Amino acid sequence: MNxxxxxxxxxxxxxxxxxxxxxxxxxIDSVTVTKRGKPSVLVTAPKDLAWKPLHGAHSGxxxxxxxxDLTGPVVPLEDWGLEEPNIP
Numbered sequence: 001m002n003x004x005x006x007x008x009x010x011x012x013x014x015x016x017x018x019x020x021x022x023x024x025x026x027x028i029d030s031v032t033v034t035k036r037g038k039p040s041v042l043v044t045a046p047k048d049l050a051w052k053p054l055h056g057a058h059s060g061x062x063x064x065x066x067x068x069d070l071t072g073p074v075v076p077l078e079d080w081g082l083e084e085p086n087i088p
Contacts (some may be wrong), residue, residue, distance in 0.1 A: 006032040019043070033072065 005028055012019065012033045020027045023045040033041040064070070 003028045004030045004032065007033060009033055009035050012043075016065075 001042050019031055029044065031043040032042065
């Protein structure tokens, strides 16, 4: 389908939510919004509507060496000139 429509800015303001629904459902491909008879904006739906969650995005892609302690400090306390943490 290659259905494109052209509407005025006033029409767009009045029908914006319906137009967004039509774009999402792929009933229309694009909307050209005009101001004073001249094209001002082209509105389209994203190419891929299947949003992927960020949680687990790198699952299976990152390897952590077995000798790395992820719970310990990154820099040893001695490098900061501290013998033990100063926790009140």
